[in-house]
Amino acid sequence: MYIPTLDDMLAARERIEPHIHRTPILTSRLLNELSGAELFFKCENLQKAGAFKARGASNAVFGLSEEQARRGVATHSSGNHGTCLSYAASRRRVPCTVVMPRTAPQAKKDAVRGYGARVVECEPSTTSREAVFAEVVAETGAEFVHPYNDHRVIAGQATCSAEMIEQVEALSAVVAPIGGGGMISGTCLTLSNLAPGIQIFAAEPVQADDACRSFRAGHIIADDAPNTVADGLKVPLKDLTWHFVRNHVTDIQTASEQEIVSAMRLIWKNLKIVMEPSSAVALATILKHPDVFAGRRVGVIITGGNVDLDTLPWN
């Protein structure tokens, strides 16, 4: 297992700079009043392809050798990683295949195809996904880019907090949602090297709290059929992300479905941005724990903005 380093993050930063946005920081007087903290929202919903995952995907794609690039990349994802890998592949003009369950939302398949990638459908089961994915790789020789348990991906995500500490002075804590742990691992990589005084908190839905339970237990525990409105956070930790979580995260806090939806609505109303339920879990845990965050300068990572406008969770 190769653990990515600060040098990998710095190389990623240079490599992906032409392909990603330096996303803005937004603030809200009302959200500061509600939390008692000074909150600085890093808006990765405004990132290329609508999610921070454009960073890791771009780093993986643009780090390929010419020979690897000719064979292209492949992944399995029904979420932002599939879209973002397609985006990055389109920028380098290399082939990209995304294996998705046939039951995935049409909008997700359209987004991948919109970047010129190929969608290969599987049945909605792990067995089918793995079988279909193996066929794709055998057929194309494509490089597998895992959604999060990949050192190239983590080094890419790590560029987000590198920007944030340049944009906001004297942060005392950073809060980001945790699913598989790619963003949190990248945050750990950067901050543990460049700003070790900043505490790192992960935020997770109560109804998909495998990372929190893993953290308390000291070993990886997977959820049994998690179900949450924060649908980007259902996946489990893997060895590489567990390494960062175990060694560098201060705490993992959880929020209920109602707290997540309420925080999402507060962000839409006050920051005037469209973002995903998964991104709202961070604010939900901050509002729930004024004892931890009040009086502090806190960075909050808004991870993505690809949401179905027809089925907003408060309607």
Place this chain on the structure above:
Amino acid sequence: MYIPTLDDMLAARERIEPHIHRTPILTSRLLNELSGAELFFKCENLQKAGAFKARGASNAVFGLSEEQARRGVATHSSGNHGTCLSYAASRRRVPCTVVMPRTAPQAKKDAVRGYGARVVECEPSTTSREAVFAEVVAETGAEFVHPYNDHRVIAGQATCSAEMIEQVEALSAVVAPIGGGGMISGTCLTLSNLAPGIQIFAAEPVQADDACRSFRAGHIIADDAPNTVADGLKVPLKDLTWHFVRNHVTDIQTASEQEIVSAMRLIWKNLKIVMEPSSAVALATILKHPDVFAGRRVGVIITGGNVDLDTLPWN
């Protein structure tokens, strides 16, 4: 009638700088493809108090003499100007009264009160509003800050396009929605002086097309009970804004209700921002007129983001 000048804009810029955001410019590959143009969205929905009107209101409030300031400010508005004047007054800690129809949405009244201003209700008629407003001014001696037909307000709004031409090089056109004409007048003020090569287009709902008809007729025409989803654009031109429209606007284009809602949805989906129907009229007219805009670099002003999340027009 005093016509504000470039010097007034420059003074406004210095005066309001501590009280407003320099709002970001966002772009979208997909919206560029759909329009055939290069679009640069100036996001005043991310402005303080959620609308560009924080600029004009701040300029008016911070330009008051000490004696005027003690008596405070007053206006009549059930929209963004009331909220933004309250915001500006709260920053200078001066009294502010907003006359609103008792039928105005509770959220609008709450927003004004949230900034510590006083709401005085009137009946939903022009007669009642004028009578109640006259009482407020007689009682308080407050300075009236009109929502748009006020040289201080126009000089404040003019700072928006001054920022935009610093943020985006080589613009060929700017498109902004037109209601009473405050933003368009400010845009005309700045661009006619600093970048006279940039064409200025105003965008208006078909169902509230008084500015368009005025422009064609050569004199102000008011609508008879306009009704549009773009509810910020129902008010008529007045002498000061008509001066700028008549002399500096290249054309006024209109869009149907369906075109406005469709453009609003495209912006939410692709720019990941929460903005008002009124702000979508600009993109709607751009998509309708590829003959005018294709191949050009076009600035688009997103005017505000104060929308009711419970009643989105596509649901």
